[in-house]
Amino acid sequence: MTTLSPSAAGALPPAAPTRPQVRPPSLLVASGIVVRRNLIHIKRMPELLLDVTIQPVMFVLLFAYVFGGSIAVAGSSYREFLVPGIMVQTIVFSSFIVAIGLTNDLEKGIVDRFRSLPISRAAVLVGRSVSSLIHSSIGITVMALTGLLIGWRIRDGVLDAVAAFGLILLFGFGMIWVGITVGSWLRSVEAVNGFMFTVMFPLTFVANTFAPTQNMPHWLRVVAEWNPVSALTQATRQLWGNAPAAGSDAAWPLQHAPMMAVAWALLVTVVFAPLALAAFARRSRD
Amino acid sequence: MTDHPAVEAVDLVKHFGATVAVDGVSFSVPRGTVLGLLGPNGAGKTTTVRMLTTLSPPTSGTARVAGHDVRTEAAAVRRAMGLTGQAATVDELLTGRENLWLIGRLSGLSRRAVRPLGDDLLERFSLSDAADRVVKTYSGGMRRRLDLAVSLIASPSVLFLDEPTTGLDPRSRIDLWEVLRGLVRDGTTLLLTTQYLEEADQLCDDIVVIDHGRVLASGTPTQLKDQAGRASVVVTVSDPGRLDEAELLMRDCFAEVYVEPAARKLTAQARGLADVATIGQRFVAADIGVDDLGLARPSLDDVFLNLTGHRAEPDGPEPEADDDPDHQLEGAAR
Numbered sequence: 173m174t175t176l177s178p179s180a181a182g183a184l185p186p187a188a189p190t191r192p193q194v195r196p197p198s199l200l201v202a203s204g205i206v207v208r209r210n211l212i213h214i215k216r217m218p219e220l221l222l223d224v225t226i227q228p229v230m231f232v233l234l235f236a237y238v239f240g241g242s243i244a245v246a247g248s249s250y251r252e253f254l255v256p257g258i259m260v261q262t263i264v265f266s267s268f269i270v271a272i273g274l275t276n277d278l279e280k281g282i283v284d285r286f287r288s289l290p291i292s293r294a295a296v297l298v299g300r301s302v303s304s305l306i307h308s309s310i311g312i313t314v315m316a317l318t319g320l321l322i323g324w325r326i327r328d329g330v331l332d333a334v335a336a337f338g339l340i341l342l343f344g345f346g347m348i349w350v351g352i353t354v355g356s357w358l359r360s361v362e363a364v365n366g367f368m369f370t371v372m373f374p375l376t377f378v379a380n381t382f383a384p385t386q387n388m389p390h391w392l393r394v395v396a397e398w399n400p401v402s403a404l405t406q407a408t409r410q411l412w413g414n415a416p417a418a419g420s421d422a423a424w425p426l427q428h429a430p431m432m433a434v435a436w437a438l439l440v441t442v443v444f445a446p447l448a449l450a451a452f453a454r455r456s457r458d
Numbered sequence: 459m460t461d462h463p464a465v466e467a468v469d470l471v472k473h474f475g476a477t478v479a480v481d482g483v484s485f486s487v488p489r490g491t492v493l494g495l496l497g498p499n500g501a502g503k504t505t506t507v508r509m510l511t512t513l514s515p516p517t518s519g520t521a522r523v524a525g526h527d528v529r530t531e532a533a534a535v536r537r538a539m540g541l542t543g544q545a546a547t548v549d550e551l552l553t554g555r556e557n558l559w560l561i562g563r564l565s566g567l568s569r570r571a572v573r574p575l576g577d578d579l580l581e582r583f584s585l586s587d588a589a590d591r592v593v594k595t596y597s598g599g600m601r602r603r604l605d606l607a608v609s610l611i612a613s614p615s616v617l618f619l620d621e622p623t624t625g626l627d628p629r630s631r632i633d634l635w636e637v638l639r640g641l642v643r644d645g646t647t648l649l650l651t652t653q654y655l656e657e658a659d660q661l662c663d664d665i666v667v668i669d670h671g672r673v674l675a676s677g678t679p680t681q682l683k684d685q686a687g688r689a690s691v692v693v694t695v696s697d698p699g700r701l702d703e704a705e706l707l708m709r710d711c712f713a714e715v716y717v718e719p720a721a722r723k724l725t726a727q728a729r730g731l732a733d734v735a736t737i738g739q740r741f742v743a744a745d746i747g748v749d750d751l752g753l754a755r756p757s758l759d760d761v762f763l764n765l766t767g768h769r770a771e772p773d774g775p776e777p778e779a780d781d782d783p784d785h786q787l788e789g790a791a792r
Contacts, residue, residue: 192575194537194566194612205563209552216551216592281547288511289564290536457514 196290199298206286206299207306210273214307223265224311228258229318235382236322243383245415252414255319256336257381259312260405263344264376266308268368270351273300274452275364278356283456297452301348308344312337327413336411339433343404346440352448356455381405385422397423400436407433462525464489464616464647465510470519472505472671479505481671482519487649487664489615492642494662495651496762502671503651504544507620510649511541524616537566540614544621546605548593554580554604555589558611565612572611579607583637599630606637617641619650623657635660655759667765674765682761691728691737692754696747698722704746711736728753 197205214220232254240250277283277296286296316324326333358364378392379385379401385393396402406429409415418426425432465487472480480502487493495503508514510521512532521528524538548557558576567575580586583603588596593604602622609617622638623631638661642648652658658665659679666676675682691712695704701717704724708715711733712726728734734753741748 192567192571192613195568196533196537196566197564202564205560209549209556209560212556213551280550281543281545282549284513284543285541285547285561286564287513288536288539288541289561290533290566291564295564 199292199295202291202295203298203302206295207303210299210303211306221307221310223269224262224308225314228262228311228315231261232258232315232318232322239382245384246386247416248414249323251319251323252325253384253409254382255315255322255324256408256412256414257405259315259340260343260401260408261376261381262311262315263308263340264347264401265372266304266344267347267351267354268364268372269307270300270304270348271355271358271364271368272361273304274352274355275358275361278455279360287456293453293456297352297448300352301345304348304351305341305344309341312340324414328411332411332413335430336408339404339407339411339430339437343433343437346437346444349441349444349448353444353451356448356451375399376401379405380426394423397426400433400440402426403429403432403436462522463487464491465493465521465523465649467506467510467521468519470506470509470521471517472502472509472514473517479671480509483666483668483671483673485666485673485676487647489647490642490645491663492638492648492650492661494658494665495649495668496653496655496658496665497651497668498653501669503668504620505671506668507541507618507649507651511539511618512536538614539616539618540609540612542605542609542617542619542622544624546601548601548605548608550594551592553590553592554585554596557593557604557608561608562611567612575611579610583607599626599633602626602630602634603637606634610641614646616647616649619648621651621653623652623654631657655757655762667762669765675761683756685761685764689728689753689755690725691733692750692752693724693737693741693748694750695722695724696749700746703744704741707740707744707746708737711740722749725754
């Protein structure tokens, strides 16, 4: 770029003759640029992070101190039991974050603008997914620190601990596709809000996240223990040493929790990734 | 790559379910010229632009931009063109400079190139002072200018503008027109949609009038005005009390005289410039004071009325209107 210097300001670069060199970015580069743009959003509106910071911390404190006394947990303290549950809830809600971000961009015409550029259409989705995972990871970190303050500990080896965080991220990857599906399918941020609250709360509560499943009515216990969220929660508790392995009366997925957490994440991805891509393509086609 | 037009549409058709939004639109835009797609709300302007800019595949028909087929060579089309959509699609949470960075980088400019090009555009569009402010704080006119600047970051050879001045106050519109003229001088081809006749008249080399997805007429602004009929002699008398006298005087020269008492205005079909001279002398001889006397060509408004059977637009834009009806209408059709 030798044609432009600060002194040339005021004259538009002539269009045809000295077109700057343009080389359409690869998917990786384009996604990176979109991620950076999304992170600038968080920097400008830190309140976007409330959903993964103040809100779950409040949950931790409410559950630990209000309900904690009356929920008995076999082989563990309730606070140790609770923290992995809240972390899992946070990662499940990453689908919510993706959906809101995507719907916002669709509504405001930003997606159309990106589509008029020489970049892969997938860059919008990849960028959105990665920034949402970063967003959720901030939440997981905050949860871990809060947990450490109130008595949650990692009691097993480093490898196991890392594996648990890895499981959480893998599950988050699956949930992102759910978010893209919902975000492409619903037409407004309000609709996404309504839908996600209605679906995500039962999904994260009818599980072993906040209370043990043993005391639930039989039918509910079956539902809760087959809920993918439970397998992930049980797996992280086991890996961090916060709870013993599930008893022989628990449903099969809980008895094989780490393996099932991986399986559920892959299943969610396999089911929702094609749905998400189809919904996004349909939404942004006409 | 030498002699193709910048934009060429051949029999473009777009259906949304049972709705026919665009119904066989054809036109061609020579390089370095400005084409205006003129039409009322919901005429199919936005849909046509979306097809030309690869955002929406045509149901049938073909289109080429900078020589590339919009369907089979979408990537090449995107490299050659810029688009300024109807709602200013700049990122509200980014600063002006960051918006230019974002689209510039995604357009394929190197990190090193994007900065000076962005600064240059900010300067050119009088946004330098606001460069590091978040776009949320910009006025409607500033947003539009930034939107346009962003579309220009990679110096596209063809620029599509969908109602570029909708929602702007008159002053900002005129400023924007000046910027657009500058682009054309530098060799950019423009295709713009508008519902403002004045805008089409001011900016466009050629106009395509569309309504209900069909082309009703096309040609230069002058040709279109000629189609609407001949020029007329228009006299505005100073004293409303002498309107009758003036009418009698004009009836001596013309078979038909049309009087608008409230405006103190008399109109008759002119045969030529000589009529103006004759009438002028007669008014002087009769000592009837005149505010205005001249030859008036039919306006594009008359053209529009002739072709579509309705007026183009209530006068003037509503400044800063956020959601214009055309957008909603065509948006709903999507």
